[in-house]
Amino acid sequence: MAKESSERIIFHIDVNSAFLSWSAVKRLEEDPGSVDLRTIPSIVGGDIATRHGIVTAKSIPAKKLGIETAEPVARALQKCPNLVIVRSDFETYRKYSRAFIAILRQYAPVVEQASIDEAFADMTEVFEAYEKGGAALSERMPGPGLDRREFALEMARRIRDEVRESLGFTVNVGISVNKLLAKMASDFAKPDRTHTLYPSEIPDKMWPLPVGDLFGCGRKTAERLASLGVSTIGDAASLPLEVLQTSLGEKSGEYIFRSVRGKGSDRVSDEREDAKSYSNEVTTASDITAENYSEEMPPLLKALSQKVASRLRRDHVYARTIGVMVKTNDFRRRSMQQKAEDSTNSEEVLLRIAASLMEKLLLGDKGLLSSDGSGIRLVGVSAADLDDGNFRQMNLMDYLTQALSGEPAKSPSAEPSREYTEDSDGNMPDKKRPDEKLRRLTEMSRKINERYGENTVRRGAGKRENK
Numbered sequence: 001m002a003k004e005s006s007e008r009i010i011f012h013i014d015v016n017s018a019f020l021s022w023s024a025v026k027r028l029e030e031d032p033g034s035v036d037l038r039t040i041p042s043i044v045g046g047d048i049a050t051r052h053g054i055v056t057a058k059s060i061p062a063k064k065l066g067i068e069t070a071e072p073v074a075r076a077l078q079k080c081p082n083l084v085i086v087r088s089d090f091e092t093y094r095k096y097s098r099a100f101i102a103i104l105r106q107y108a109p110v111v112e113q114a115s116i117d118e119a120f121a122d123m124t125e126v127f128e129a130y131e132k133g134g135a136a137l138s139e140r141m142p143g144p145g146l147d148r149r150e151f152a153l154e155m156a157r158r159i160r161d162e163v164r165e166s167l168g169f170t171v172n173v174g175i176s177v178n179k180l181l182a183k184m185a186s187d188f189a190k191p192d193r194t195h196t197l198y199p200s201e202i203p204d205k206m207w208p209l210p211v212g213d214l215f216g217c218g219r220k221t222a223e224r225l226a227s228l229g230v231s232t233i234g235d236a237a238s239l240p241l242e243v244l245q246t247s248l249g250e251k252s253g254e255y256i257f258r259s260v261r262g263k264g265s266d267r268v269s270d271e272r273e274d275a276k277s278y279s280n281e282v283t284t285a286s287d288i289t290a291e292n293y294s295e296e297m298p299p300l301l302k303a304l305s306q307k308v309a310s311r312l313r314r315d316h317v318y319a320r321t322i323g324v325m326v327k328t329n330d331f332r333r334r335s336m337q338q339k340a341e342d343s344t345n346s347e348e349v350l351l352r353i354a355a356s357l358m359e360k361l362l363l364g365d366k367g368l369l370s371s372d373g374s375g376i377r378l379v380g381v382s383a384a385d386l387d388d389g390n391f392r393q394m395n396l397m398d399y400l401t402q403a404l405s406g407e408p409a410k411s412p413s414a415e416p417s418r419e420y421t422e423d424s425d426g427n428m429p430d431k432k433r434p435d436e437k438l439r440r441l442t443e444m445s446r447k448i449n450e451r452y453g454e455n456t457v458r459r460g461a462g463k464r465e466n467k
Contacts, residue, residue, distance in 0.1 A: 015100060021038060
């Protein structure tokens with residue numbers, strides 16, 4: 001174990017039952033006399049008449065009745081017929097999430113938001129300033145004389161108090177020397193609690209837990225470990241690395257080997273990585289079949305393509321690979337992708353490619369709907385292979401727009417475009433070069449120049465000649 005003086009102080013701050021809590025706070029703000037959803041059996045879920053009827057958050061009273069996150073609303077109602085159901089409200093959730101993160105940034109110089117309702121904070125520099133009697137964050141500093149771990153507990157208490165008093169909901173704070181252990185600690189008893197999980201506390205606090213409670217250990221991994229006789233995190237810690245890698249694979253085995261010993265990253269960063277892809281998906285209100293495909297699928301694809309294209313344009317990026325995915329009514333996932341002729345953030349292009357791919361995936365010779373009569377319960381559209389547009393092959397409107405504006409035209413890609421499709425079974429791609437399109441665009445540009453003057457459309461710093 002590292003010496004205490006060299007350990008970092010890492011917090012993981014997690015909103016308790018975030019969606020349910022935020023819905024409850026909004027409800028009380030609008031009607032102070034209403035019942036607090038957190039004190040009664042209640043859930044955030046969808047309309048029971050649709051496939052959106054999944055429990056996404058639950059109150060503690062609902063949890064005590066056996067209601068679980070991600071179970072169907074219908075099943076939850078069987079457990080509690082008087083269950084109160086509220087719809088998701090992501091505008092409200094984003095509002096409270098921003099306020100929550102803003103408070104954390106008043107306490108820590110570096111805050112890494114892990115999701116809408118949780119974040120890591122590195123408090124190491126704050127403690128060092130406290131030790132030196134520095135003025136930084138002085139209004140939130142405790143009185144002098146606390147050691148490293150006492151200081152951490154006091155700062156966690158202050159964060160919890162400020163969130164509760166100013167925003168109306170509660171958080172758990174986990175404290176340790178790295179992100180893994182801090183995350184594990186914040187998941188201990190709730191709500192509104194502070195927990196520590198230092199390396200010396202691992203045998204007593206972490207090893208007795210079910211192995212499935214280990215952060216990063218999914219259900220399938222837990223099942224494989226169970227086949228080895230592993231039921232607790234401590235059981236996994238007793239296995240050699242070679243045994244874990246043989247059963248789980250090299251990377252997964254090494255992750256479990258390190259994690260059960262409390263090894264993890266202590267780097268907290270507030271730098272957001274650029275998105276590698278964009279996607280949106282929706283669960284259908286009823287199964288899409290071959291019979292209702294033409295009626296049900298087009299509006300879904302249009303809405304999904306619109307959302308993905310909007311996000312691409314918002315972030316000023318373009319996508320080269322467009323994909324679709326579905327989940328069948330027996331929970332199988334299938335996907336198909338295709339390269340666009342040029343990178344794009346156009347809703348029309350995304351929709352055209354998505355519609356073509358979906359028809360092949362579902363209605364083609366070996367399509368899911370034509371081959372085995374499956375129904376579709378979830379539909380998604382994705383965009384990947386992102387770039388900033390510098391390597392796009394400009395179309396005619398690009399030329400005209402930039403020629404009239406006087407802005408430099410972006411260079412076309414040096415490599416010819418290729419078009420391919422690829423499904424989840426690894427079928428070989430089909431290829432096609434868009435040489436004909438380029439020839440047509442060049443001819444159209446020539447004719448426009450002839451009619452309106454040379455250089456009306458050109459590569460480089462285009463301009464319109466005045467006559």
